[in-house]
Amino acid sequence: MPRDANRRLGRVAGIDIRFHSSWIIILALIGLTLGEYFRAFNPGWSDFTVAAAAIITTILFFVSVVLHELAHSLVARAHGLPVHAITLFVFGGVSELTREPDDAVTEFKIAIAGPLLSLLLAGICLGLGRLGGPHAPVAAVLNWLGYINLVLALFNLIPGFPLDGGRVLRAILWTANKNFLKSTRWATRVGKLCALAFILYGVIEFFQGAALSGLWLAFIGWFLLSAAEQSWRATAAQSALAKFTVGDLGSPFFPRVAPDVTLEHFIEELAHAHNYRASLVMDDDDHLLGILTAADLNRIPRTAWATTRVADVMVPRAQMATVEPTEGLVSALQKMTMNNVGQLPILAGGAVQGVVKRDRILELLHQQMGPANG
Ligand SMILES: [Zn+2]
Numbered sequence: 001m002p003r004d005a006n007r008r009l010g011r012v013a014g015i016d017i018r019f020h021s022s023w024i025i026i027l028a029l030i031g032l033t034l035g036e037y038f039r040a041f042n043p044g045w046s047d048f049t050v051a052a053a054a055i056i057t058t059i060l061f062f063v064s065v066v067l068h069e070l071a072h073s074l075v076a077r078a079h080g081l082p083v084h085a086i087t088l089f090v091f092g093g094v095s096e097l098t099r100e101p102d103d104a105v106t107e108f109k110i111a112i113a114g115p116l117l118s119l120l121l122a123g124i125c126l127g128l129g130r131l132g133g134p135h136a137p138v139a140a141v142l143n144w145l146g147y148i149n150l151v152l153a154l155f156n157l158i159p160g161f162p163l164d165g166g167r168v169l170r171a172i173l174w175t176a177n178k179n180f181l182k183s184t185r186w187a188t189r190v191g192k193l194c195a196l197a198f199i200l201y202g203v204i205e206f207f208q209g210a211a212l213s214g215l216w217l218a219f220i221g222w223f224l225l226s227a228a229e230q231s232w233r234a235t236a237a238q239s240a241l242a243k244f245t246v247g248d249l250g251s252p253f254f255p256r257v258a259p260d261v262t263l264e265h266f267i268e269e270l271a272h273a274h275n276y277r278a279s280l281v282m283d284d285d286d287h288l289l290g291i292l293t294a295a296d297l298n299r300i301p302r303t304a305w306a307t308t309r310v311a312d313v314m315v316p317r318a319q320m321a322t323v324e325p326t327e328g329l330v331s332a333l334q335k336m337t338m339n340n341v342g343q344l345p346i347l348a349g350g351a352v353q354g355v356v357k358r359d360r361i362l363e364l365l366h367q368q369m370g371p372a373n374g
Contacts, residue, residue: 184232
């Protein structure tokens with residue numbers, strides 16, 4: 001079960017929509033700022049109108065960001081790249097593609113879809129906004145939404161990886177040099193330059209007296225800088241691991257325990273026999289029943305160890321993540337991250353073949369990528 005800071009909002013077109021907890025704070029700040037903005041520019045509005053307009057605009061802003069990400073995801077899916085979830089972070093979202101696109105044209109289409117949709121929303125909102133009077137609440141809401149969608153489109157079109165514009169740049173470079181990794185590296189360098197420009201401009205603003213907007217620009221720059229570095233590392237790691245499968249790295253040796261053993265017996269006699277942090281729970285016929293990890297044990301008070309059996313605390317088979325020998329290591333690593341575990345049982349035709357461990361994958365990654373990369 002994922003234990004991260006992402007909350008699930010719902011499901012649209014078979015795609016999970018999740019948002020990072022920080023969005024609650026961001027939406028509250030946007031709502032409060034909008035309230036002050038509407039009040040300042042529309043002195044004739046009642047308190048109720050100001051509050052309602054601020055809340056509705058905040059919700060529609062959130063919807064705009066979700067639609068932007070859905071545009072990326074639906075185009076990706078139309079090109080055979082399954083998307084299981086969209087997660088909204090600060091400054092936008094991430095569509096969780098299960099893998100990178102195979103060709104530059106697909107990459108270009110997926111990357112451009114989001115900004116195009118935001119531009120379309122901006123056009124519709126600003127167009128409709130002109131129909132009302134200058135202080136009509138509906139027009140005020142539409143105008144603000146129109147401008148913010150314009151900002152969303154333009155910000156994302158900055159040509160620095162991993163922003164949409166950076167992916168567009170990567171697609172263009174990729175078409176020219178036919179080298180995915182090299183193109184990613186160059187798009188990352190441009191991304192870092194853009195980020196440094198934001199930071200520099202923010203610092204200048206700060207010392208010219210615009211402290212708050214200066215800090216904001218510097219913060220956005222810092223965010224872009226770390227995002228560029230992280231995305232580059234993720235891409236480099238994925239391509240280093242791409243040629244290996246679970247079968248190449250899995251170990252046939254793994255600790256096992258019977259379901260009816262008590263925790264006391266397990267800890268005194270079995271846990272010391274190996275230094276693994278997880279044991280597979282199997283019956284006498286070699287059927288996999290579940291997995292027992294150190295975290296599961298820690299949930300049970302020591303006084304209950306003599307009376308609690310392994311089967312009572314294990315994660316049962318139905319809730320366990322597993323891998324097949326032919327599965328790629330990138331996919332295995334993603335499953336470990338999603339399920340917050342350090343190892344996965346390898347199953348072939350329902351029979352346990354061994355385990356693959358995160359440490360081993362990271363070790364291999366280290367060997368493949370060598371020291372200091374970027
Ligand atoms: Zn986007």
